Amino acid sequence: xxxxxxxxxxxxxxxxxxxxxxxxxxxxxxxxxxxxxxxxxxxxxxxxxxxxxxxxxxxxxxxxxxxxxxxxxxxxxxxxxxxxxxxxxxxxxxxxxxxxxxxxxxxxxxxxxxxxxxxxxxxxxxxxxxxxxxxxxxxxxxxxxxxxxxxxxxxxxxxxxxxxxxxxxxxxxxxxxxxxxxxxxxxxxxxxxxxxxxxxxxxxxxxxxxxxxxxxxxxxxxxxxxxxxxxxxxxxxxxxxxxxxxxxxxxxxxxxxxxxxxxxxxxxxxxxxxxxxxxxxxxxxxxxxxxxxxxxxxxxxxxxxxxxxxxxxxxxxxxxxxxxxxxxxxxxxxxxxxxxxxxxxxxxxxxxxxxxxxxxxxxxxxxxxxxxxxxxxxxxxxxxxxxxxxxxxxxxxx
Ligand SMILES: Cc1cc2nc3c(=O)[nH]c(=O)nc-3n(C[C@H](O)[C@H](O)[C@H](O)COP(=O)(O)OP(=O)(O)OC[C@H]3O[C@@H](n4cnc5c(N)ncnc54)[C@H](O)[C@@H]3O)c2cc1C
Numbered sequence: 001x002x003x004x005x006x007x008x009x010x011x012x013x014x015x016x017x018x019x020x021x022x023x024x025x026x027x028x029x030x031x032x033x034x035x036x037x038x039x040x041x042x043x044x045x046x047x048x049x050x051x052x053x054x055x056x057x058x059x060x061x062x063x064x065x066x067x068x069x070x071x072x073x074x075x076x077x078x079x080x081x082x083x084x085x086x087x088x089x090x091x092x093x094x095x096x097x098x099x100x101x102x103x104x105x106x107x108x109x110x111x112x113x114x115x116x117x118x119x120x121x122x123x124x125x126x127x128x129x130x131x132x133x134x135x136x137x138x139x140x141x142x143x144x145x146x147x148x149x150x151x152x153x154x155x156x157x158x159x160x161x162x163x164x165x166x167x168x169x170x171x172x173x174x175x176x177x178x179x180x181x182x183x184x185x186x187x188x189x190x191x192x193x194x195x196x197x198x199x200x201x202x203x204x205x206x207x208x209x210x211x212x213x214x215x216x217x218x219x220x221x222x223x224x225x226x227x228x229x230x231x232x233x234x235x236x237x238x239x240x241x242x243x244x245x246x247x248x249x250x251x252x253x254x255x256x257x258x259x260x261x262x263x264x265x266x267x268x269x270x271x272x273x274x275x276x277x278x279x280x281x282x283x284x285x286x287x288x289x290x291x292x293x294x295x296x297x298x299x300x301x302x303x304x305x306x307x308x309x310x311x312x313x314x315x316x317x318x319x320x321x322x323x324x325x326x327x328x329x330x331x332x333x334x335x336x337x338x339x340x341x342x343x344x345x346x347x348x349x350x351x352x353x354x355x356x357x358x359x360x361x362x363x364x365x366x367x368x369x370x371x372x373x374x375x376x377x378x379x380x381x382x383x384x385x386x387x388x389x390x391x392x393x394x395x396x397x398x
Contacts, residue, residue, distance in 0.1 A: 006019055009313060009314075009317060011073075011077075015073060015074060015077055018070075018074055018077055018078065019077040019078075019080075019081055021054070022054070022056070022077065022078045022081035022082060023081045023084070025050070025051075025054060025081075026081050026082050026084060026085045026086070026089075027085065029047060029050055030047055030082060030085050030086045030089050031085040031086065031365075033047060033086075034085060034086040034088075034089075034223075034365065034368070035362070035363060035365075035368075037086070037088065037089075037222070037223035038088065038222045038223055038362070038368055039222075039362065041215070041222045041223065042223060043088070043092060043172060043223050043224065043225050044089075044223065045172065045173065045174065047089055048092060048096075048123055048126070048172075048174070049123060049124075051089075051093055051123050052122050052123015052124060053123070055068045056078050056093055056123070057093065057096055057097055057101065057120060057121050057122065057123040058121035058122065059074045059075045059078055059097070060072055060074060060075045060097065060102075061101070061105055061117070061121055065105060065113055065117050065121070066117055066118050066121045066122065067121055071320070071323070071324035072258065072261055072262070072319075072320035072323045072324050073317065073320045073321060073324055075097060075098075075262060075265075075320075076261060076262060076264075076265030076316055076317070076320050077265070078093065079093055079094050079262055079265045079266045079269065080265040080266065080268050080269035080272070080313070080316075081269060082266075082269065083265075083266040083267070083268075083269025083270045083272075083273065084269045084270070084272050084273035084276070085273060085365070086223070087220070087221060087224075087266065087269075087270055087368075087369070087372040087373070088221050088222060088223035088224040088372070089223070090266045090269060091168065091221055091224045091266060092126070092168075092169060092223075092224055092225070094259070094262045094263065094266055095126075095128070095129070095168040095169050095224075096120070096123070096126050096127070096169055097262070098255065098258055098259040098262050099127075099128065099129035099168065099169070099179075099255065099259060100120055100126055100127035100128065100129065100169060101116075101117060101120040101121060101127065102255060102258060102259075103129060103179050103200065103242060103243075103251070103252075103255055104116050104117055104120070104127075104179075104202075104242065105117060106243075106251070106254070106255070107200070107242050107243030107244075107247075107251050108242060108243075109239075111239070112202070112242065116176070116177070116202075119176065120176070124174065125174050125175070125176040126169040126172055126174050126175050126176065126225075127169065127175065127176055127177050127178060127179065128167045128168060128169045128170035128175065128177075128178040128179070128229075129167070129168075129178065129179050129180075129252070129255070130164035130167045130170070130178045130179065130180040130181070130229055131143075131164070131180075131181050131252055132164060132165055132166050132167070133145060133162065133163060133164055133165060134163060134165055138381070138382055138384070138385050140181070140249070140252070140253075141196065141198070141249060143181050143182065143183055143196065143198055144162055144183070145160065145161065145162025145163065145164065145180060145181070145182045145183065145231060146160070146161050146162060146182055146183045146184070147159070147160045147180075147182035147183070147184050147199065147201050148161075148184075149184070149238060150235075155237060155238065156237075156238035157235045157236065157237060157238060158182075158184075158201050158235070158236050158237075158238060158240060158241070159233055159234070159235055160180070160182060160201065160203065160209070160210070160231040160233075160234040160235075160236070161231055161232060161233060161234075162182065162230075162231050163228065163229065163230045163231070164178075164180060164228065164229040164230075164231075165228045165229075166216070166226055166228070167226065167227055167228070167229055168224060168225065168226055169224075169225050170212055170225065170226070170227045170229055171212040171215065171225055171227040172225045175205050175225075176204065176205060177202050177203060177204045177205060178202075178203050178205075178229065179200050179201070179202050179203075179242055180200065180201055180203055180229075180231070181198055181199070181200050181248045181249070181252055182198070182199060182200075182201055182248070183196045183197065183198055184197050184198070184199040184245060184246070184248075185197040185246075187246060197245070197246045198246070198248040198249040199241060199243070199244075199245045199246060199247070199248040200241070200242040200243055200248040200251060200252065201236060201240050201241055201242065202236065202240040202241075202242050203231070203234060203236055203240070204236070207234050207235070207236060208234065208235070209231060209232045209233045209234035209235065210229070210230075210231055210234040211229070211230045211231075211232070212227045212228075212229055213227050213228035213229065213230065214227070215227055216228070218375075219371050219374060219375075220368070220371035220372035220373070220374060220375060221372055221375055256380055256381060257329065257330050257333050258323065258333070259380045260319075260333040260334060260336065260337040260380055260381060260386075261316055261319045261320050261323060261329070261333045261336055261337075263337055263340075263341070263376065263379065263380045264312065264315060264316035264319065264333070264336035264337045264339070264340035264341070265316045265320070265340070266340075266376070267312060267337070267340035267341045267343060267344040267373075267376045268309060268312040268313050268316055268340045268343065268344075270344040270347070270348065270369055270372065270373055270376065271305070271308055271309045271312055271340070271343040271344045271346075271347040271348075272309045272347075273365065273366075273369055274305065274344075274347035274348050274350070274351035274366055274369050275302070275305040275306055275309050275347055275351070277351055277355075277364075277365060277366050277369075278301075278302050278305060278347075278350065278351040278354045278355075278366075279293075279302060281354055281355055281358075282298050282299075282302060282354055292354070298354060301350050301353070301354065302350075302354070304346075304350070305346075305347045305350055305351070308342075308343035308346055308347055309343060309347070311339055311343065312336075312339050312340035312343040312344075315332075315335055315336035315339040315340060316336040316340055318332055318336070319332035319333045319335070319336040330389065330393070331389060331390055331393040334381070334386040334387075334389035334390050335386075335390060337380070337381065337386050338383060338386040338387070338390075340376075341373075341376035341377045341383065342377070342383075344369075344373040344376050345373045345374065345376065345377060347369075347373075348366065348369040348370045348372075348373040349370065351366040351369065351370075352366050352367065352369075352370045355367075
Protein backbone atom coordinates (compact mmCIF):
# COMPACT_ATOMS: atom_id res chain seq x y z
CA UNK A 1 0.00 0.00 0.00
CA UNK A 2 1.55 3.26 -1.14
CA UNK A 3 0.92 6.62 0.50
CA UNK A 4 -1.61 7.61 -2.15
CA UNK A 5 -3.19 4.29 -2.84
CA UNK A 6 -6.91 4.59 -2.26
CA UNK A 7 -7.69 1.22 -3.79
CA UNK A 8 -7.24 -0.57 -0.45
CA UNK A 9 -10.25 1.17 1.10
CA UNK A 10 -13.13 -0.58 -0.61
CA UNK A 11 -14.30 2.36 -2.68
CA UNK A 12 -16.72 1.88 -5.56
CA UNK A 13 -15.50 2.64 -9.09
CA UNK A 14 -17.51 5.86 -9.02
CA UNK A 15 -15.97 6.97 -5.71
CA UNK A 16 -12.52 6.13 -6.98
CA UNK A 17 -13.08 8.17 -10.10
CA UNK A 18 -14.36 11.10 -8.06
CA UNK A 19 -11.32 11.03 -5.77
CA UNK A 20 -8.99 10.95 -8.79
CA UNK A 21 -10.83 13.83 -10.47
CA UNK A 22 -10.67 16.06 -7.38
CA UNK A 23 -7.01 15.16 -6.74
CA UNK A 24 -6.14 16.24 -10.27
CA UNK A 25 -8.17 19.44 -9.85
CA UNK A 26 -6.43 20.13 -6.53
CA UNK A 27 -2.96 19.64 -8.02
CA UNK A 28 -3.65 21.65 -11.17
CA UNK A 29 -5.99 24.43 -10.02
CA UNK A 30 -5.70 24.79 -6.25
CA UNK A 31 -2.08 24.07 -5.32
CA UNK A 32 -0.55 26.72 -7.63
CA UNK A 33 -2.68 29.45 -5.98
CA UNK A 34 -2.34 28.30 -2.36
CA UNK A 35 0.78 30.22 -1.34
CA UNK A 36 -0.44 33.57 -2.67
CA UNK A 37 -3.96 33.10 -1.30
CA UNK A 38 -2.46 32.36 2.13
CA UNK A 39 -0.02 35.29 1.95
CA UNK A 40 -2.68 37.80 0.87
CA UNK A 41 -5.37 36.24 3.08
CA UNK A 42 -7.76 36.10 0.13
CA UNK A 43 -10.28 33.42 -0.76
CA UNK A 44 -9.87 32.84 -4.52
CA UNK A 45 -13.48 32.99 -5.66
CA UNK A 46 -12.52 31.64 -9.08
CA UNK A 47 -11.56 28.38 -7.33
CA UNK A 48 -14.93 28.34 -5.55
CA UNK A 49 -16.64 28.81 -8.93
CA UNK A 50 -14.54 26.01 -10.46
CA UNK A 51 -15.48 23.69 -7.57
CA UNK A 52 -19.10 24.64 -8.25
CA UNK A 53 -18.69 23.75 -11.94
CA UNK A 54 -17.27 20.36 -10.91
CA UNK A 55 -20.40 19.76 -8.81
CA UNK A 56 -18.52 19.53 -5.50
CA UNK A 57 -20.99 21.70 -3.54
CA UNK A 58 -23.83 19.39 -4.58
CA UNK A 59 -22.09 16.09 -3.82
CA UNK A 60 -24.10 14.75 -0.85
CA UNK A 61 -27.51 16.02 -1.99
CA UNK A 62 -30.11 14.16 -4.05
CA UNK A 63 -30.58 15.04 -7.70
CA UNK A 64 -34.17 16.27 -7.05
CA UNK A 65 -32.77 19.34 -5.28
CA UNK A 66 -29.96 19.91 -7.77
CA UNK A 67 -27.33 17.73 -6.10
CA UNK A 68 -25.08 15.00 -7.45
CA UNK A 69 -26.83 12.14 -5.65
CA UNK A 70 -23.75 11.20 -3.60
CA UNK A 71 -23.33 10.83 0.14
CA UNK A 72 -21.00 11.57 3.05
CA UNK A 73 -18.33 9.29 1.53
CA UNK A 74 -18.30 11.24 -1.73
CA UNK A 75 -18.12 14.57 0.10
CA UNK A 76 -15.30 13.29 2.34
CA UNK A 77 -13.26 12.06 -0.61
CA UNK A 78 -13.48 15.46 -2.28
CA UNK A 79 -12.60 17.35 0.91
CA UNK A 80 -9.68 15.01 1.66
CA UNK A 81 -8.30 15.51 -1.86
CA UNK A 82 -8.46 19.31 -1.56
CA UNK A 83 -6.99 19.47 1.96
CA UNK A 84 -3.81 17.69 0.81
CA UNK A 85 -2.86 20.90 -0.99
CA UNK A 86 -4.92 23.68 0.63
CA UNK A 87 -6.89 23.46 3.87
CA UNK A 88 -8.50 26.89 3.32
CA UNK A 89 -10.13 25.73 0.10
CA UNK A 90 -11.16 22.44 1.69
CA UNK A 91 -12.82 24.20 4.66
CA UNK A 92 -14.60 26.58 2.29
CA UNK A 93 -16.20 23.54 0.64
CA UNK A 94 -16.79 21.75 3.95
CA UNK A 95 -18.48 24.73 5.58
CA UNK A 96 -20.33 25.63 2.37
CA UNK A 97 -21.90 22.18 2.28
CA UNK A 98 -22.15 21.05 5.93
CA UNK A 99 -22.93 24.39 7.57
CA UNK A 100 -24.36 26.42 4.67
CA UNK A 101 -26.54 24.16 2.53
CA UNK A 102 -27.13 21.09 4.71
CA UNK A 103 -29.27 22.81 7.41
CA UNK A 104 -31.55 24.16 4.65
CA UNK A 105 -31.77 20.72 3.04
CA UNK A 106 -32.39 18.90 6.33
CA UNK A 107 -34.78 21.32 8.02
CA UNK A 108 -36.01 23.77 5.38
CA UNK A 109 -39.50 24.07 3.95
CA UNK A 110 -40.05 23.30 0.27
CA UNK A 111 -40.09 27.04 -0.40
CA UNK A 112 -36.78 27.61 1.44
CA UNK A 113 -35.13 24.71 -0.36
CA UNK A 114 -36.38 25.91 -3.75
CA UNK A 115 -35.21 29.46 -3.11
CA UNK A 116 -31.85 28.83 -1.45
CA UNK A 117 -30.40 25.48 -2.53
CA UNK A 118 -29.86 25.89 -6.30
CA UNK A 119 -27.19 28.61 -5.97
CA UNK A 120 -25.55 27.01 -2.91
CA UNK A 121 -25.30 23.60 -4.59
CA UNK A 122 -23.85 25.14 -7.74
CA UNK A 123 -21.17 27.08 -5.84
CA UNK A 124 -22.65 30.40 -7.03
CA UNK A 125 -23.42 31.36 -3.42
CA UNK A 126 -22.12 30.55 0.05
CA UNK A 127 -23.84 30.63 3.44
CA UNK A 128 -22.58 30.58 7.02
CA UNK A 129 -23.83 28.91 10.18
CA UNK A 130 -23.65 31.11 13.26
CA UNK A 131 -23.66 29.10 16.45
CA UNK A 132 -20.58 30.28 18.37
CA UNK A 133 -20.87 33.40 20.51
CA UNK A 134 -18.46 35.12 22.87
CA UNK A 135 -20.19 33.27 25.74
CA UNK A 136 -21.22 30.10 23.87
CA UNK A 137 -18.75 27.77 22.14
CA UNK A 138 -18.36 24.25 23.48
CA UNK A 139 -21.24 25.11 25.80
CA UNK A 140 -23.47 25.95 22.86
CA UNK A 141 -26.58 26.09 25.06
CA UNK A 142 -25.13 29.32 26.47
CA UNK A 143 -26.56 31.16 23.43
CA UNK A 144 -27.48 34.75 24.29
CA UNK A 145 -28.52 36.03 20.88
CA UNK A 146 -32.29 36.52 20.88
CA UNK A 147 -34.94 36.46 18.17
CA UNK A 148 -38.27 37.96 19.17
CA UNK A 149 -41.40 37.57 17.00
CA UNK A 150 -43.10 40.92 16.43
CA UNK A 151 -46.28 41.76 14.53
CA UNK A 152 -45.99 44.53 11.96
CA UNK A 153 -48.37 46.01 9.39
CA UNK A 154 -46.76 43.82 6.72
CA UNK A 155 -46.72 40.58 8.73
CA UNK A 156 -44.83 38.95 11.60
CA UNK A 157 -41.07 39.49 11.81
CA UNK A 158 -38.17 38.10 13.86
CA UNK A 159 -36.20 40.88 15.53
CA UNK A 160 -32.66 39.65 16.20
CA UNK A 161 -30.19 41.04 18.74
CA UNK A 162 -26.82 39.65 19.75
CA UNK A 163 -23.42 38.62 18.43
CA UNK A 164 -21.72 35.61 16.86
CA UNK A 165 -18.02 34.99 16.47
CA UNK A 166 -15.65 33.04 14.20
CA UNK A 167 -18.26 32.41 11.48
CA UNK A 168 -16.87 30.76 8.32
CA UNK A 169 -18.00 31.91 4.84
CA UNK A 170 -20.03 34.73 6.39
CA UNK A 171 -18.50 37.71 4.60
CA UNK A 172 -17.49 36.77 1.05
CA UNK A 173 -18.74 38.65 -2.00
CA UNK A 174 -21.02 35.68 -2.75
CA UNK A 175 -22.32 35.07 0.80
CA UNK A 176 -26.10 35.00 0.51
CA UNK A 177 -27.13 34.50 4.15
CA UNK A 178 -26.20 33.15 7.58
CA UNK A 179 -28.30 30.79 9.66
CA UNK A 180 -28.09 31.73 13.32
CA UNK A 181 -29.15 30.04 16.52
CA UNK A 182 -31.10 32.34 18.81
CA UNK A 183 -33.17 32.19 21.98
CA UNK A 184 -36.80 32.54 20.93
CA UNK A 185 -38.40 32.07 24.34
CA UNK A 186 -38.50 29.79 27.33
CA UNK A 187 -39.95 26.31 27.77
CA UNK A 188 -40.55 24.06 30.74
CA UNK A 189 -38.25 21.03 30.60
CA UNK A 190 -39.20 17.44 31.49
CA UNK A 191 -37.92 18.12 35.03
CA UNK A 192 -40.26 21.13 35.39
CA UNK A 193 -37.38 23.63 35.25
CA UNK A 194 -37.42 26.48 32.70
CA UNK A 195 -35.16 26.01 29.63
CA UNK A 196 -34.10 28.34 26.87
CA UNK A 197 -36.04 27.74 23.68
CA UNK A 198 -33.41 27.86 20.92
CA UNK A 199 -34.40 28.13 17.27
CA UNK A 200 -32.57 28.81 14.01
CA UNK A 201 -33.31 31.77 11.77
CA UNK A 202 -32.04 32.65 8.28
CA UNK A 203 -30.63 36.17 8.02
CA UNK A 204 -29.89 37.36 4.47
CA UNK A 205 -26.65 39.32 3.86
CA UNK A 206 -27.35 43.03 3.76
CA UNK A 207 -30.27 42.91 6.22
CA UNK A 208 -30.34 46.29 8.05
CA UNK A 209 -29.05 45.83 11.61
CA UNK A 210 -26.92 42.80 10.61
CA UNK A 211 -23.23 43.73 10.50
CA UNK A 212 -20.35 41.55 9.34
CA UNK A 213 -17.23 42.64 11.23
CA UNK A 214 -13.69 42.79 9.79
CA UNK A 215 -12.02 39.47 8.95
CA UNK A 216 -9.99 37.95 11.80
CA UNK A 217 -6.21 37.94 11.85
CA UNK A 218 -5.89 34.14 12.19
CA UNK A 219 -2.91 31.84 12.83
CA UNK A 220 -3.86 29.69 9.84
CA UNK A 221 -6.63 29.03 7.29
CA UNK A 222 -5.71 32.48 5.98
CA UNK A 223 -7.61 32.16 2.73
CA UNK A 224 -10.78 30.98 4.45
CA UNK A 225 -13.34 33.68 5.23
CA UNK A 226 -14.08 34.16 8.97
CA UNK A 227 -15.87 37.09 10.64
CA UNK A 228 -17.61 38.21 13.80
CA UNK A 229 -21.27 39.09 13.27
CA UNK A 230 -23.51 41.48 15.17
CA UNK A 231 -27.26 41.86 15.17
CA UNK A 232 -28.84 45.06 16.35
CA UNK A 233 -32.58 44.87 15.84
CA UNK A 234 -32.10 43.00 12.53
CA UNK A 235 -35.54 42.15 11.10
CA UNK A 236 -36.41 39.18 8.91
CA UNK A 237 -39.82 37.73 7.93
CA UNK A 238 -41.35 35.09 10.25
CA UNK A 239 -40.99 32.64 7.33
CA UNK A 240 -37.19 32.77 7.81
CA UNK A 241 -37.43 30.38 10.75
CA UNK A 242 -35.44 27.27 9.73
CA UNK A 243 -36.96 24.07 11.08
CA UNK A 244 -39.36 23.82 13.96
CA UNK A 245 -39.39 26.53 16.60
CA UNK A 246 -37.51 25.28 19.70
CA UNK A 247 -35.68 22.51 17.78
CA UNK A 248 -32.65 24.67 16.99
CA UNK A 249 -30.40 23.07 19.59
CA UNK A 250 -31.16 19.47 18.57
CA UNK A 251 -30.95 20.36 14.89
CA UNK A 252 -27.54 21.99 15.06
CA UNK A 253 -26.16 19.11 17.13
CA UNK A 254 -27.08 16.73 14.32
CA UNK A 255 -25.56 19.13 11.77
CA UNK A 256 -22.33 19.13 13.78
CA UNK A 257 -22.29 15.31 13.88
CA UNK A 258 -22.28 15.24 10.08
CA UNK A 259 -19.78 18.07 9.89
CA UNK A 260 -17.34 16.18 12.09
CA UNK A 261 -17.01 13.43 9.50
CA UNK A 262 -16.18 16.06 6.89
CA UNK A 263 -13.63 17.72 9.20
CA UNK A 264 -12.09 14.28 9.81
CA UNK A 265 -11.75 13.83 6.04
CA UNK A 266 -10.19 17.29 5.80
CA UNK A 267 -7.74 16.41 8.57
CA UNK A 268 -6.85 13.17 6.78
CA UNK A 269 -6.04 15.14 3.63
CA UNK A 270 -3.84 17.50 5.63
CA UNK A 271 -2.01 14.57 7.23
CA UNK A 272 -1.55 13.05 3.79
CA UNK A 273 -0.20 16.28 2.26
CA UNK A 274 2.42 16.35 5.02
CA UNK A 275 3.28 12.69 4.43
CA UNK A 276 3.77 13.18 0.67
CA UNK A 277 5.93 16.25 1.22
CA UNK A 278 8.05 14.41 3.80
CA UNK A 279 8.61 11.43 1.48
CA UNK A 280 9.68 13.72 -1.38
CA UNK A 281 11.99 15.82 0.76
CA UNK A 282 13.61 12.89 2.54
CA UNK A 283 14.23 11.35 -0.90
CA UNK A 284 16.21 14.30 -2.23
CA UNK A 285 17.74 16.20 0.69
CA UNK A 286 21.39 15.25 1.26
CA UNK A 287 22.81 15.17 4.80
CA UNK A 288 26.24 13.89 5.78
CA UNK A 289 26.74 12.75 2.18
CA UNK A 290 23.59 10.63 2.10
CA UNK A 291 19.89 11.00 1.38
CA UNK A 292 18.05 12.16 4.51
CA UNK A 293 15.62 9.29 3.97
CA UNK A 294 18.41 6.73 4.32
CA UNK A 295 18.43 7.41 8.08
CA UNK A 296 16.26 4.99 10.00
CA UNK A 297 15.15 7.70 12.43
CA UNK A 298 13.58 9.56 9.49
CA UNK A 299 12.15 6.36 7.96
CA UNK A 300 10.41 5.54 11.23
CA UNK A 301 9.06 9.06 11.51
CA UNK A 302 7.59 8.81 8.01
CA UNK A 303 6.28 5.30 8.65
CA UNK A 304 4.35 6.69 11.63
CA UNK A 305 2.97 9.45 9.42
CA UNK A 306 1.65 6.82 7.01
CA UNK A 307 0.11 4.89 9.89
CA UNK A 308 -1.74 8.01 11.04
CA UNK A 309 -3.09 8.74 7.54
CA UNK A 310 -4.31 5.16 7.28
CA UNK A 311 -6.05 5.17 10.68
CA UNK A 312 -7.58 8.59 10.06
CA UNK A 313 -8.94 7.51 6.67
CA UNK A 314 -10.38 4.29 8.07
CA UNK A 315 -12.03 6.24 10.88
CA UNK A 316 -13.75 8.85 8.71
CA UNK A 317 -14.73 6.34 6.03
CA UNK A 318 -16.29 4.13 8.68
CA UNK A 319 -18.36 6.98 10.13
CA UNK A 320 -19.34 8.19 6.65
CA UNK A 321 -20.44 4.70 5.60
CA UNK A 322 -22.57 4.38 8.73
CA UNK A 323 -24.20 7.71 7.93
CA UNK A 324 -24.75 6.75 4.30
CA UNK A 325 -26.38 3.50 5.44
CA UNK A 326 -28.77 5.43 7.71
CA UNK A 327 -27.24 3.99 10.88
CA UNK A 328 -26.29 5.90 14.07
CA UNK A 329 -22.87 7.52 13.72
CA UNK A 330 -22.50 10.16 16.46
CA UNK A 331 -19.79 8.34 18.42
CA UNK A 332 -17.96 7.16 15.30
CA UNK A 333 -17.97 10.74 13.95
CA UNK A 334 -16.41 11.96 17.20
CA UNK A 335 -13.80 9.17 17.10
CA UNK A 336 -13.02 10.00 13.47
CA UNK A 337 -12.69 13.72 14.14
CA UNK A 338 -10.40 13.13 17.10
CA UNK A 339 -8.25 10.49 15.36
CA UNK A 340 -7.86 12.52 12.19
CA UNK A 341 -7.23 15.93 13.77
CA UNK A 342 -4.51 14.36 15.95
CA UNK A 343 -3.05 12.79 12.79
CA UNK A 344 -3.00 16.14 10.98
CA UNK A 345 -1.35 17.97 13.87
CA UNK A 346 1.22 15.21 14.48
CA UNK A 347 2.06 14.84 10.78
CA UNK A 348 2.38 18.60 10.34
CA UNK A 349 4.81 18.75 13.26
CA UNK A 350 6.87 15.80 11.99
CA UNK A 351 6.93 16.99 8.37
CA UNK A 352 8.08 20.43 9.49
CA UNK A 353 10.85 18.78 11.52
CA UNK A 354 11.96 16.73 8.51
CA UNK A 355 12.16 19.92 6.43
CA UNK A 356 14.43 21.55 9.03
CA UNK A 357 14.73 25.33 8.59
CA UNK A 358 12.86 25.14 5.29
CA UNK A 359 9.91 23.78 7.25
CA UNK A 360 9.63 27.15 8.98
CA UNK A 361 9.42 29.05 5.68
CA UNK A 362 5.95 29.83 4.41
CA UNK A 363 6.92 29.06 0.82
CA UNK A 364 6.93 25.36 1.79
CA UNK A 365 3.42 23.89 2.06
CA UNK A 366 4.35 21.97 5.24
CA UNK A 367 4.75 25.32 7.03
CA UNK A 368 1.21 26.23 6.01
CA UNK A 369 -0.07 22.83 7.15
CA UNK A 370 1.70 23.42 10.48
CA UNK A 371 -0.19 26.70 11.02
CA UNK A 372 -3.45 25.42 9.52
CA UNK A 373 -3.72 22.13 11.38
CA UNK A 374 -4.14 23.49 14.92
CA UNK A 375 -7.71 24.63 14.26
CA UNK A 376 -8.65 21.05 13.36
CA UNK A 377 -8.40 20.26 17.08
CA UNK A 378 -10.74 23.17 17.89
CA UNK A 379 -13.42 23.77 15.21
CA UNK A 380 -16.73 21.83 14.99
CA UNK A 381 -16.14 20.59 18.53
CA UNK A 382 -12.81 20.66 20.35
CA UNK A 383 -10.82 17.53 21.18
CA UNK A 384 -12.28 17.68 24.69
CA UNK A 385 -15.83 17.86 23.32
CA UNK A 386 -15.17 14.76 21.16
CA UNK A 387 -13.92 12.96 24.28
CA UNK A 388 -17.08 14.02 26.09
CA UNK A 389 -19.23 12.57 23.28
CA UNK A 390 -17.28 9.29 23.43
CA UNK A 391 -17.44 9.17 27.25
CA UNK A 392 -21.21 9.77 27.08
CA UNK A 393 -21.62 6.82 24.73
CA UNK A 394 -19.78 4.71 27.32
CA UNK A 395 -22.21 5.84 29.99
CA UNK A 396 -19.44 7.75 31.79
CA UNK A 397 -20.67 11.34 31.35
CA UNK A 398 -24.07 13.00 31.69
C1 LIG B 1 -11.24 29.55 12.08
C2 LIG B 1 -12.49 29.21 12.84
C3 LIG B 1 -13.68 28.97 12.15
C4 LIG B 1 -14.86 28.70 12.85
N1 LIG B 1 -16.06 28.58 12.16
C5 LIG B 1 -17.22 28.52 12.85
C6 LIG B 1 -18.49 28.57 12.18
O1 LIG B 1 -18.57 28.64 10.95
N2 LIG B 1 -19.63 28.57 12.92
C7 LIG B 1 -19.60 28.52 14.29
O2 LIG B 1 -20.66 28.54 14.89
N3 LIG B 1 -18.42 28.45 14.97
C8 LIG B 1 -17.23 28.46 14.28
N4 LIG B 1 -16.03 28.42 14.96
C9 LIG B 1 -16.04 28.34 16.41
C10 LIG B 1 -15.54 27.00 16.96
O3 LIG B 1 -16.45 25.98 16.66
C11 LIG B 1 -15.33 27.20 18.47
O4 LIG B 1 -14.21 28.06 18.62
C12 LIG B 1 -15.13 25.90 19.20
O5 LIG B 1 -16.32 25.15 19.22
C13 LIG B 1 -14.66 26.12 20.65
O6 LIG B 1 -15.47 27.04 21.31
P1 LIG B 1 -14.79 28.27 22.09
O7 LIG B 1 -13.86 28.95 21.16
O8 LIG B 1 -15.88 29.09 22.70
O9 LIG B 1 -13.91 27.60 23.23
P2 LIG B 1 -14.43 27.17 24.70
O10 LIG B 1 -15.71 26.46 24.59
O11 LIG B 1 -14.37 28.37 25.57
O12 LIG B 1 -13.31 26.15 25.12
C14 LIG B 1 -12.04 26.56 25.66
C15 LIG B 1 -11.32 25.29 26.08
O13 LIG B 1 -12.03 24.66 27.12
C16 LIG B 1 -12.28 23.32 26.79
N5 LIG B 1 -13.56 22.89 27.36
C17 LIG B 1 -14.77 23.47 27.20
N6 LIG B 1 -15.71 22.78 27.84
C18 LIG B 1 -15.09 21.72 28.44
C19 LIG B 1 -15.53 20.62 29.25
N7 LIG B 1 -16.81 20.46 29.55
N8 LIG B 1 -14.61 19.74 29.68
C20 LIG B 1 -13.29 19.88 29.36
N9 LIG B 1 -12.82 20.89 28.59
C21 LIG B 1 -13.71 21.80 28.12
C22 LIG B 1 -12.31 23.31 25.29
O14 LIG B 1 -12.10 21.99 24.76
C23 LIG B 1 -11.19 24.26 24.97
O15 LIG B 1 -9.95 23.58 25.06
C24 LIG B 1 -14.84 28.64 14.27
C25 LIG B 1 -13.63 28.85 14.95
C26 LIG B 1 -12.48 29.17 14.27
C27 LIG B 1 -11.23 29.47 15.05
